[in-house]
Amino acid sequence: MTQQRHSQPHAYHNPRFLESKDARSLRILSEYLEPLSRFQRHGVQDTIVFMGSARLKSRDAAIAALAEAKQAGTGVAEAQTALELADYYEAARELAGRLTNWSKGLGSADRRFVVCTGGGPGIMEAANRGASEAKGLNVGLTISIPNEEFDNPFVSRELHMHFHYFFMRKFWFVYLAKAVVLFPGGFGTLDELFEILTLVQTGKMRKRCPIVLFGDKFWREVVNFDALVRYGTISPGDVDLFHRTDSVDDAYDIVTRELTQHGIPAPGPTL
Numbered sequence: 001m002t003q004q005r006h007s008q009p010h011a012y013h014n015p016r017f018l019e020s021k022d023a024r025s026l027r028i029l030s031e032y033l034e035p036l037s038r039f040q041r042h043g044v045q046d047t048i049v050f051m052g053s054a055r056l057k058s059r060d061a062a063i064a065a066l067a068e069a070k071q072a073g074t075g076v077a078e079a080q081t082a083l084e085l086a087d088y089y090e091a092a093r094e095l096a097g098r099l100t101n102w103s104k105g106l107g108s109a110d111r112r113f114v115v116c117t118g119g120g121p122g123i124m125e126a127a128n129r130g131a132s133e134a135k136g137l138n139v140g141l142t143i144s145i146p147n148e149e150f151d152n153p154f155v156s157r158e159l160h161m162h163f164h165y166f167f168m169r170k171f172w173f174v175y176l177a178k179a180v181v182l183f184p185g186g187f188g189t190l191d192e193l194f195e196i197l198t199l200v201q202t203g204k205m206r207k208r209c210p211i212v213l214f215g216d217k218f219w220r221e222v223v224n225f226d227a228l229v230r231y232g233t234i235s236p237g238d239v240d241l242f243h244r245t246d247s248v249d250d251a252y253d254i255v256t257r258e259l260t261q262h263g264i265p266a267p268g269p270t271l
Helices: 021-041 059-072 076-104 123-133 166-175 187-201 216-222 225-230 236-241 248-263
Strands: 047-051 114-117 139-143 160-163 177-182 211-214 243-245
Touching: 021 160, 021 166, 047 076, 047 123, 047 166, 047 187, 059 076, 076 114, 076 123, 076 211, 076 248, 114 123, 139 166, 160 166, 166 177, 166 187, 177 187, 177 248, 187 211, 187 236, 211 248, 216 243, 225 236, 243 248
Parallel strands: 047 114, 047 177, 114 139, 139 160, 177 211, 211 243
Antiparallel strands: none
């Protein structure tokens, strides 16, 4: 019998189909299953999520940029502001390193409370950098957007995941998170903050998850939670859903205390 030859690929090898609207559900499912398999393969039980602006610079980079601005005679004010904001980069770097060392000392066979970021520059780079300097695995969940390319070499290669769908990326931020630390940021950071607060406020997130807003002056100026209480659009107790601080020591104490009391006995995701 003559063996038949098929010129058409299997559906799961057909790029035209896989990239079509008819296969959207498969692409969404892939952005759930592929990260899940990686987390399981590397024993990542839960995470500490760092969020914040991609635009902030390290202190060294900000000092160099200020020197260049002064030499050029333009952009000095902006460069000076960037240098002031570099304190947040260094704080995120230090906090992530300290939390990574703490989590490594728990003695668990699985990896607990792994630092997780959006995998980009700025605050994200700072947190991945701190975790990497502490010789810990860390997670980077990047998203495909039409911005210029960036390089964050501090994300653990095996846990660097790239998403098309924002909502699937947000799912993985929240699903494994046992604590969230938010540094000054723009639209993306605010979007993530309010989504997490909504999940906690409505009881959709049942797990205990401390939320730390780092940069008290920034957060009080940018988001007037007291006004929301005054206008009656949130309850007075809703401002207790998060903690504002300017201290790495304070943020570290809050996160480790909460995780010791409520997170260590209960590994794994709970929404």
